[in-house]
Amino acid sequence: MSRATTADKAVNERIYEVHELTRVEGEGSLRLRVKDGEVIEARLGIFETPRYFEQIVVGRTPDEVIDIVARICGICPVAYQMSAVHGFEDLFGVRIDPQVRALRRLLYCGEWIESHALHIYFLHAPDFLGYESGITMAADHRPLVEQALKMKKAGNHLIKILGGRPIHPVSVRVGGWSHVPRVSELKEHRAALEDALAFAQETVKVVSGFTMPAFAREPRVVSLRHAGEYPFSDGRIVSSDGVDVAPSGWREAFEEFQVEGSNALHARSRDGKGAYLLGPAARIMLAGEQLHPLAKEALAASGYAELIRTNIYASIVARAVELVQVCAEAIDIIDAYRVPSEPLVAWQSRPGVAAWATEAPRGLLFHRYEVDESGRIRTAQIVPPTSQNQAAIEADLIVAAQQVLDLPHAEATLRLEQMIRSYDPCISCATHFLDLRVDEV
Amino acid sequence: MTSRVPIFVCGEHARGDDAAGFAAVALLPPGLREQVDVVPVGQLDILFLMDLPADAPCVVVDAVAGLRAGEVWVRPLSALVDRARALQAAGRAPEPRSSHELPLEQVLALAATLRDAPPAGTFVGIGGSCFDVGTPLTAPVAAAIPAFAAAIAAEVGAFAVAEPQPC
Numbered sequence: 079m080s081r082a083t084t085a086d087k088a089v090n091e092r093i094y095e096v097h098e099l100t101r102v103e104g105e106g107s108l109r110l111r112v113k114d115g116e117v118i119e120a121r122l123g124i125f126e127t128p129r130y131f132e133q134i135v136v137g138r139t140p141d142e143v144i145d146i147v148a149r150i151c152g153i154c155p156v157a158y159q160m161s162a163v164h165g166f167e168d169l170f171g172v173r174i175d176p177q178v179r180a181l182r183r184l185l186y187c188g189e190w191i192e193s194h195a196l197h198i199y200f201l202h203a204p205d206f207l208g209y210e211s212g213i214t215m216a217a218d219h220r221p222l223v224e225q226a227l228k229m230k231k232a233g234n235h236l237i238k239i240l241g242g243r244p245i246h247p248v249s250v251r252v253g254g255w256s257h258v259p260r261v262s263e264l265k266e267h268r269a270a271l272e273d274a275l276a277f278a279q280e281t282v283k284v285v286s287g288f289t290m291p292a293f294a295r296e297p298r299v300v301s302l303r304h305a306g307e308y309p310f311s312d313g314r315i316v317s318s319d320g321v322d323v324a325p326s327g328w329r330e331a332f333e334e335f336q337v338e339g340s341n342a343l344h345a346r347s348r349d350g351k352g353a354y355l356l357g358p359a360a361r362i363m364l365a366g367e368q369l370h371p372l373a374k375e376a377l378a379a380s381g382y383a384e385l386i387r388t389n390i391y392a393s394i395v396a397r398a399v400e401l402v403q404v405c406a407e408a409i410d411i412i413d414a415y416r417v418p419s420e421p422l423v424a425w426q427s428r429p430g431v432a433a434w435a436t437e438a439p440r441g442l443l444f445h446r447y448e449v450d451e452s453g454r455i456r457t458a459q460i461v462p463p464t465s466q467n468q469a470a471i472e473a474d475l476i477v478a479a480q481q482v483l484d485l486p487h488a489e490a491t492l493r494l495e496q497m498i499r500s501y502d503p504c505i506s507c508a509t510h511f512l513d514l515r516v517d518e519v
Numbered sequence: 520m521t522s523r524v525p526i527f528v529c530g531e532h533a534r535g536d537d538a539a540g541f542a543a544v545a546l547l548p549p550g551l552r553e554q555v556d557v558v559p560v561g562q563l564d565i566l567f568l569m570d571l572p573a574d575a576p577c578v579v580v581d582a583v584a585g586l587r588a589g590e591v592w593v594r595p596l597s598a599l600v601d602r603a604r605a606l607q608a609a610g611r612a613p614e615p616r617s618s619h620e621l622p623l624e625q626v627l628a629l630a631a632t633l634r635d636a637p638p639a640g641t642f643v644g645i646g647g648s649c650f651d652v653g654t655p656l657t658a659p660v661a662a663a664i665p666a667f668a669a670a671i672a673a674e675v676g677a678f679a680v681a682e683p684q685p686c
Binding site: 234 | 561565566569607625629633
């Protein structure tokens with residue numbers, strides 16, 4: 079729960095402050111300027127101390143990089159490993175066994191399960207149900223919270239089976255895996271995933287029943303899109319307005335830039351079209367035809383197939399649909415699993431640029447590494463989804479703030495916090511600590 | 520045959536006094552180590568507590584800011600739950616800034632809510648003064664590690680109960 083204060087600086091000037099926005103992954107601040115009743119500026123300020131991961135990996139080998147970048151986040155370490163390993167394998171011309179690829183998708187399923195379950199039930203649902211936290215919600219909605227924990231555990235355990243431990247897995251390697259599971263190990267976990275799938279389907283029904291605050295802005299959306307599967311690690315980077323580049327080509331279409339008051343870089347498209355939205359709603363808009371049949375069915379039954387396009391609060395429904403997607407796909411992968419004949423193929427380093435984008439739970443995550451003649455990293459660039467979403471958050475806040483300025487202060491503040499949480503910002507990856515401030519001048 | 524008592528060791532090896540728990544469990548006598556499962560957890564996750572059988576005791580070990588450096592502090596987990604609930608009722612609960620760092624007491628309180636009773640067991644802490652990355656244990660904490668280990672051993676000894684042998 080955030081603490082909020084209001085101060086009258088002048089007759090026509092108001093300041094709203096939330097000193098600690100909670101139920102997001104990390105910390106940040108926000109400043110809104112209101113003039114003549116209209117919001118004219120919304121700035122997400124990021125003042126977390128820079129973490130220097132792009133410098134930490136300099137001089138390291140590709141396999142070392144994979145283990146180091148996993149430490150960027152305790153919620154989405156797999157995403158960091160996947161973007162890195164795909165980039166290196168693309169540069170080195172490594173061709174992996176199809177079962178190796180399937181296991182990587184399975185690892186990603188585990189991460190999405192634990193991340194989405196955590197966000198839906200512990201970070202976002204309390205907003206809709208009127209609780210200050212998942213802890214207080216647990217007293218009145220114990221079965222839901224218990225099931226959510228069980229689902230999160232199912233995701234964590236899947237990561238442990240594949241990656242050796244539930245957080246910051248260690249078995250992903252350039253060329254495959256340092257360890258692959260036996261068929262029986264995965265089969266033993268199937269029942270837990272079946273339970274998770276059933277609860278994911280129930281989750282779509284639960285969150286579809288939430289009252290969504292009114293909001294309408296059709297954002298420009300960006301995600302990976304693949305002709306034959308729901309996007310994780312392959313396909314092309316596409317947008318709702320014509321961007322279409324290879325997963326290694328993020329910099330052809332987008333760029334990072336620095337803004338005042340933020341320790342996280344922002345991102346924008348090079349075509350001057352401005353902010354764009356990443357994440358579950360964007361993926362469903364751009365790649366929904368590749369959803370698993372059970373996920374498609376859940377989306378259709380939710381009645382939210384259209385509303386997730388324009389109402390960011392409804393992203394909780396998109397996230398729940400993706401829970402169905404990853405639980406169902408995980409079961410399918412396990413059913414088809416055979417131990418790879420070549421779990422780890424040999425590879426030869428060569429100098430050049432290793433770049434790739436994959437889909438973290440929160441959206442597109444781009445990595446780019448320059449590899450020198452000795453096989454070590456010369457430079458690195460990591461562009462997390464929350465950094466890219468910052469501009470879209472600000473654009474939506476301008477719209478949302480105008481709709482809530484007449485509400486009582488506490489209600490207005492909560493509504494804006496709820497909207498920010500709709501993005502599932504992983505501020506630990508990109509930002510920290512939100513301090514909401516609205517000035518009316 | 521005895522039940523093995525889980526020791527959940529919170530902390531971070533590379534952060535000064537936050538490594539105290541790891542240093543202490545390393546000093547547990549070999550005979551006692553056969554009665555425990557040492558589980559390095561970084562931060563205590565609710566899932567660890569949910570996995571415990573009802574009434575099965577555990578020991579949670581961590582360094583604590585706010586105590587005198589090197590001071591060993593032992594409390595039943597139920598007392599920490601009571602404290603968390605009292606603070607909650609008074610509107611003074613520490614606010615979790617992110618899901619990465621839910622305060623220990625709130626993890627215990629959530630477990631108590633979901634399990635209908637506080638987790639059985641004890642918290643054994645030690646006061647720390649420096650948690651900076653790349654620093655060693657401070658001198659007062661390093662000097663108190665044997666006492667910290669002894670306190671952990673005493674709690675384990677109290678919990679390790681004989682199980683009936685199969686017929």
